[in-house]
Amino acid sequence: MRSLVGDLLLARLAQSSTAPARGALNRRLCECIRGAIHDGSLEAGSRLPASRELARELGFSRNTATFVYEQLVAEGYLRAVVGSGTYVRERMPDAAPLAPAPRVSGVPPRRSALSQRGFAAIDQAQASTRQWGAFMPGLPDVTRFPQRQFAGIASRLARTMSPSLMTYSTGGGHAALRESIAQYLRQARSVVCEPQQIIVTEGVQQALDLVVRLLGDAGDAAxxxxxGYWGIRSVLAINGIHMLPVRVDVEGMQLPRAEGRENARFAFVTPSHQYPLGPIMSMARRFDLIDHAMRQGMWIVEDDYDSEFRFTGRPVPSLQGLAPDGPVIYVGTFSKTLYPGLRIAYAVVPSDLGERFHVAHSEFYRGGHLLTQAALAEFMSQGAYAAHIRRMRQIYAGRRSMLVSLVERWLGREWIHPLDTEAGLHVVLTLPDAVDDLAIERELLAGGVIARALSRYFVQAPRERGLVLGFASVPEGEMLQPFERLVRVLRARMRK
Known part of the structure; x- marks a missing residue:
């Protein structure tokens, strides 16, 4: 059996010129090793096969392998340790010539053009390269997650792990987790569902993609x-679904007038806490939307992304609970309640679609991570999940109160968006239309402060200007300094 180094060198030799003249074989092998060292394929300090072993793997004489090693030792690329072997030097030789990149004859250069779907997806990309720090929106305090407790459950399960936890997921996710999710949703969110209606996915994006793939066709509208939530744009774009932006007011999505409603296959809504502005969809609009969907063959996709964190008043029930047999797909996630890296979300579909969604999920994504799902199921059944939410609700309420007080003290209450509600993990600041919130976002980021420009959440003009500030991951004692930085940038921009 060949070593990885042997496989690497054989591949590179195959890409270089064939039928070498006398002495060219030595040069070619030297160039291949030099090139692999230059581009990092052979890492500094890594051990190479013995000359006898390398000669056997490559089909050369040992004299050739010995000559090449001695040559590269003399050039300073390798070092020979008596009784130990030959190693790549930690430091490159001074003024080392770069080996030419191997070229494959007859193959045109790779083109950089993407497909139309690829361009559409990239064009809609909004994900930040920074995912931690003040004031990153939508990020819970992952340091508060009871990692030791969760890891203990996972470790115990791993010691007696059955083969079923080590294979692909074919039933919409681990059965025990689907049971735990169903029980939780019935109690906490008034969702009417059974475990077979639940599909466990790797994040909300996968859940949304599965829904759009199965229930929509290219050319449909939504x-x-x-x-609204920027993440839905790439899902719709790559699946060929046309977006129809619908404005939001104090009652949530303003449904178009009956006589002017353009037919659409989907309606994507966040009725319990509109993202990002915060209003709750009124009961009248909920019933109006359900009625329209049932008459027109529309699917309502309810994204219930952070409903657990409401700091005043009663919990807001789900829209799905108003029409359990209706055209509503309920989507939830553990990213806000536990931590995003867990990569577990779920969709609740009507009972007659459950089996089809299970099959499609397995076919499209080949789901796995069943050990993690099993651990989460036990974490929930022990009551630890509900206890963690109660604990974090108190913590987040204090942090929201702190951020709001800073806004009121340094800027004024009028800077908080009028549609803001005391819920969720972020606060929205409103800015004058003449202020470039994208420029403010860039300037803040350069100074180590994260905020998202409100205009990014709009599909078309007119776009409101503002800043979306997450508070959940920032302890009260660490808010003042980044907020002062934010105020300085705002005031400087307002004077321009």
Whole structure:
């Protein structure tokens, strides 16, 4: 059996010129090793096969392998340790010539053009390269997650792990987790469902993609909230679904007038806490949307992303609970309640679609991570999940109160968006239309402060200007300094 180094060198030799003249074989092998060292394929300090072993793997004489090693030792690329072997030097030789990149004859240069779907997906990309720090929106305090307790459950399960936990997921996710999710949703969110209606996915994006793939066709249209969750745009774009932005007011999505409603296959809504502005969809609009969907063959996709964190008043029940047999797909996630890296979300579909969604999920994504799902199921059944939410609700309420007080003290209450509600993990600041919130976002990021420009959440003009500030991952004692930085940038921009 060949070593990895042997496989690497054989591949590179195959890409270089064939039928070498006398002495060219030595040069070619030297160039291949030099090139692999230059581009990092052979890491500094890594051990190479013995000359006898390398000669056997490559089909050369040992004299050739010995000559090449001695040559590269003399050039300073390798070092020979008596009784130990030959190693790549930690430091490159001074003024080392770069080996030319191997070229494959007859193959045209790789083109950089993407497919139309690829361009559409990249064009809609909004994900930040920074995912931690003040004031990153939508990020819970992952340091508060009871990691030791969860890891203990996972470790115990791993010691007696059955083969079923080590294979692909074919039933919409681990059965025990689907049971735990169903029980939790019935109690906490008034969702009417059974475990077979639940599909466990790797994040909300996968859940949304599965829904759009199975229930929509290229050329269909979708109502999306304006402003709204930016993550849905790439899912719709890559699946060929046309977006129809629908404005949001104090009652949530403003449904178009009956006589002017353009037919759409989907309506994507966040009725319990509109993202990002915060209003709750009124009961009248909920029933109006359900009635329209049932008459027109529309699917309502309810994204219930952070409903657990409401700090005043009663919990807001799900829209799905108003029409359990209706055209509503309920989507939830553990990213806000536990931590995003867990990569577990779920969709609740009507009972007659459960089996089809299970099959499609297995076919499209080949789900796995069943050990993690099993651990989460036990974590929930022990009551630890509900206890963690109660604990974090108190913590987040204090942090929201702190951020709001800073806004009121340094800027004024009028800077908080009028549609803001005391819920969720972020606060929205409103800015004058003449202020470039994208420029403010860039300037803040350069100074180590994260905020998202509100205009990013709009599909079309007119776009409101503002800043979306997450508070959940920032302890009260660490808010003042980044907030002062934010105020300085705002005031400087307002004077321009």
């Amino acid at each position: 109502w999306v909230e304006e402003p």
